[in-house]
Amino acid sequence: MEIVDLNILREERLKCLNWKNIKPYWEAIEALPTPKNIQIKLSDTVEMLSEHFSDEEEKVIHDTAKLMHPWRKGPFQVSKTFIDAEWKSNLKYNLLRPHFNLKNKIVGDIGCNNGYYLFKMMEDEPKRLIGFDPSAVTYCQFKFLDHFMQSGINYELLGIEHVEHYEHKFDVLFCLGVLYHRADPIGMLKSLFKGLNQGGELILDTFMIDGEDDICLTPRDRYSKMGNIYFIPTVNALKNWCYRAGFEEIEILDIVKTEHEEQRKTEWISTQSLDDFLDKEDQNKTVEGYPAPKRVYIKAKRLKK
């Protein structure tokens, strides 16, 4: 078995805070006003409310948030600043909400982005919440938000490949919107399996294609203008990947086509969004002619040792 020293890796990864493009973010976070009487509300928007910041302090909060664009996941309200992210992540969260109970559980969100779901999960009072995401930008967004949230969530600049080597195992793992980015999807599922306690649960979503066959789409180059999409399975192929990784009791929770209601361009991203990724003549196809993005949501269990 490969030996991975996570402490050396953590130290190495934190060096990203000195990168030329990231350093200004970090300096801006350090210059944020001290949180004053923050009231946390976990509605569809993750809200950090306060009446106690001066106009000047409100401007610092707003400018810091703006500096850290693009904001892909949200929405957030940080005092008077509303961050209307590209994705309404509340829709995915609300869809999954009836399918988990995190009370007193050790929970990981793998590919946690800026932590939107982790913050929402606080409502369940889990024992521990840990996010994994190697992105320096989303780490800074999380640290900006957590300056006001003071959540106690542990955000690791680590990847899915490190879950199996982590210092402890998890009762529940979320892995949302990551599988199609991996060139070795079954290897990734095995890593998640090994990261779970016996009896533990995985909640996952991925792009899918229609059909009953055990097959998957492998884009020649780009899919929806993304260069890092490798395998898009049918539901049956996805189930087979899960079985081969050791999972049992695989439940299909929902199947949802991505709509403009969920993903759209806002002033908090400067890049393109769903409208630009779909064929102008036929919204059921991507610009490359592949089936338009549709996601399957599943729950799977680790029953074996």
Ligand SMILES: C[S@@+](CC[C@H](N)C(=O)[O-])C[C@H]1O[C@@H](n2cnc3c(N)ncnc32)[C@H](O)[C@@H]1O
């Ligand atoms: C499409 S986003 C999904 C974000 C969120 N989980 C959701 O469903 O809304 C993919 C996320 O995976 C992260 N990511 C990239 N490489 C990763 C890796 N090796 N391990 C874990 N996450 C990774 C990206 O930084 C990004 O935040």
